[in-house]
Structures are given as structure tokens and as C-alpha cells.
Amino acid sequence: MGKQTQVTKKARTATRPATGRWKLEDAKARFSEVVRHAREEGPQRVSVRGHDAVVVMSVEEFDRLVPEKPRLPFLQFMESLHLDGLNLEREMDRGRDLEL
Template structure:
């Protein structure tokens, strides 16, 4: 009798593509709780699934936090940035 081939051991945080597809909800849950999850195709690492928050951080999507941090760290943050009001003349217009 021939024994079935043993499945290769997959490290924690790594999924075979077929398992990732079959258990996608769990994959997403693990990304959110445990961090990035690796997906393999034919025993070769193919992709890494990351959270949307991590993606934004890595791609440098503007959140405004960088600007806030720079302004708060500036030694010149006491400078008044409000523009001075300018009085402009108004002219009559026929409509």
C-alpha cells in the first residue's frame, strides 16, 4: 500500500494559495491580529497580504500626521502664521 504524500509544513503566517482561498475570512482576520501573512504558490512565496493601514504607511499616503508632527517639532512654532487683513477698494458694477 502506498501512503499518501505528506503535505509540506507551512510556517506560521504562511498560507498555501489553495488554503488562503478556501479560508479567506480567517486570512483577513489573521492579517489584522497577527500582521502580514505570506501566501505561497507551488511552495514559492508569491505575495504578502497586509492591512490597509500598513499599506498606507508603507506607500506614504498623506494622512496629515507628518505635517502636524513637523509643525509641533519646529523651534519656530510660535510665529504667527495668520495673514494680515488687506483692505481692498470696491467698485460699482452694472448688472
Template structure:
């Protein structure tokens, strides 16, 4: 992983982003200590599991297609109705 001093990273930001896209994560340092890592959107999505949309995620749920789902509520003080039906 290539390392960039903060001042240099700011001055050459577009180059830094290109390196992240082509070569992988880029380390940013401040006073000799690593403070951040810049990585491509593609790698970020892969690592964070964001490759599918929220709609696709919900459609893949085992609960998809159920008309009525009842969730029990906390019965402690200040709780709202005991059951909510969708």
C-alpha cells in the same frame, strides 16, 4: 510572517484577513514559492503613503494658493501650445 498555501488561503480567506489585521503580513505560497502577501489596510496605507487624501496632499503643495501657474510644453514635433496657464 505566517505562510499559507494558496488552496488553504482560499478556503480560509476570512481567517487569513483577520490574521493580517491582528498579527501582520501573511505570506501566500503556490507550489512552495511565495507569490503574494496579504496585509491590513492600515499597514498598506502607512507603507504606501496613502494616509492623507488627494485634497489634503494638494493643499499641502508649495504651489497651493497660486492663481496662475505656467507650465512650459515640449516644443518637439506634434506638441500642443507652448504654454498652458491655469
């Protein structure tokens, strides 16, 4: 590794929050780094005006916390819409009369 690369890497890690907390302006400027830390180290908190606002986390962590809801079979889904009062009858349509 060259001297320039070592200095840049040290500067980058020296300014990185060790606690997984980021000010919004830092998170915006270094978003790819926030995402990388979320995947490697766990959820990263982002604050706005000194208050925690959002958490950036890996999709694996999100899926673990919020399991996918099972889908209803189509018939049960349609019945769950409670469309009993909806008039779905059609008038008989025999097409149009055309003169040829």
C-alpha cells in the same frame, strides 16, 4: 460554549499556520481567516507552488509602508504634461444658418 463549538474551534486553530504562511489553496478556502489574521497579527504570506507569491496585509500597514503621494495643484499638473506642441486653437464658430 457547546461541545460542538469547542471541537470546531480547536480544529480550526490546529490547522492554521502559526507562521503567517499559507498555501494558495488554503488561503482561497479560508480567505476571511487570512484577512482576520492579517489585521490582528500582521502580514500573511501566500505561496504558489512552494514560492512566496503575495502578502496580505491590513490597510493600516500598507498605508504606513506606502505613504500617499502629495497631489500637485491643478496648474502645475497641467504644466507637467508638456503639451506645448499640441494645437488647442479653435476656429470661430458662428452657429448654423437655419431657415424658419
